[in-house]
Amino acid sequence: MSQNTSTSNDSRPDLDDSINVSFAHSSAAVTSAAARENRNPGTGGEPLSIATFALCAVMLIIAGSVLGNSEGTLFRYGTTIKPDYVRGKPPGMADEVALPPKPMLAVYVKKGQALYSAKCNGCHGADGKGDGVNYPSLAGSSWATGPSERFAQVVINGLQGPTSTGKVFGAGVMPAQGGGMSPQDLAFLLTFVRNSFGNSVGDVITPEMAKAAVDISAKRAKAGSAVTAEELKEHEKELPGDKADPNIMIDPISLKPVAAKK
Ligand code: HEC
Known part of the structure; x- marks a missing residue:
């Protein structure tokens, strides 16, 4: 490569002529000084001062x-919020705003279903048919559909087989189910089982009857242990207490009888 490239004959322009280096440097110095001393106007997105x-x-x-x-x-x-404000009735609405009354049996079966799902489903199955090996069927069970006192004692105390058919199931013993259930819940549950899965006893176990069942259970000689087929012979009767008319119309919330509409 030739060292002699910057002769006046060279075709490229002389750099010293086209760029005044000292001028370029001095103006650069001015701009950076200005940048240092004039505040940056900012973008408007800076955080607010804490003060x-x-x-x-x-x-x-x-x-x-x-x-x-x-x-x-x-x-x-x-x-705007008036202390004793009562919302006016829409035109044409009756005085008592309540859910439509339903037959007592239907209300009890409906409520009992939720309890069955929570307490019994796991063993006896959603269809109540058990599995035939470890858990017996409640569909058509003579103890579920027979005298209510016997049925209630099985549910409250659990059962040590044999079962109503004489068969002992794989699980061997049913654990007590009465714990934590109010007489009202027990009434719903027993009514549900007696009137579901094809069972159609058609009766309502009232809370009063369920309460009697709990009292009978507490007085058992072997209180705390599962009932046996032998012991159940003593309980082969209906629970004491007034029977309820399964077709009486009740309020599904308060469960109180509702006078029939005229
Ligand atoms: C942990 C499993 C389990 C649960 C939960 C359970 N059972 Fe049982 N149940 C059994 C077993 C097992 C037997 C049979 C006992 C035996 O063979 O010794 C049985 C037997 C019965 C029987 C007797 C049936 C007959 O015809 O002899 C009835 C009635 C019954 N159960 C109702 C219920 C109800 C109602 C519930 C829910 C509140 C319930 N069971 C919850 C396991 C269970």
Whole structure:
């Protein structure tokens, strides 16, 4: 490569002529000085100073307490929420706004279903048919559909086989199910089993009858242990207590009888 490239004959322009290096340097120095000393106008997205923020907070608190205590209506909820306000009835609506009454049996079966799902499903199955090996069927079981006192004692105390068919199932013993169940729950549950899976006893076990069953269970000689087929012979009767008319119309929430509509 030739070292002699910057002769005046060279076809390229002389760099010294086209760029005044010292001028270029001095103007660059001016721009950077300006950049140092003039504030950057910013983009508007910089965070608020903490002092401004605190000032706003103080002003809001003062303003709020002044407005809130004044006689003005800005924060007076009393003017929009009236203390004894009762919503007016829509035109044409009856006086008592209640769910439509249903026959007692239907209400008890419906409520009992939820309890069955929680307590018995796991062993006896959603269809109540058990599995034929470890758990017996409740569909068509003579103990489920027979005298209510016997059935209630099985459910409350559990059962040490043999079962109603004389068969002992694989699991061997059914654990007691009465714990944590109120007489009302027990009444729902027993009524459900007696009137589901094809069982159609058609009776309602009332809370009064269920309460009697709990009392009978507490007085058992072997209280706390599962009942056996032998012991169940003593309980082959209906639970004491007034029978309820399964077709009486009751309020599904309060469970109280509802006078028939005229
Ligand atoms: C942990 C499993 C299990 C649960 C939960 C269970 N059972 Fe049982 N149940 C059994 C077993 C096992 C037998 C049979 C006992 C035996 O063979 O010794 C049985 C037997 C019965 C029988 C006797 C059936 C007959 O015809 O002899 C009835 C009635 C019954 N159960 C009702 C219920 C009800 C109602 C519930 C729910 C509240 C329930 N069981 C919850 C396991 C269970």
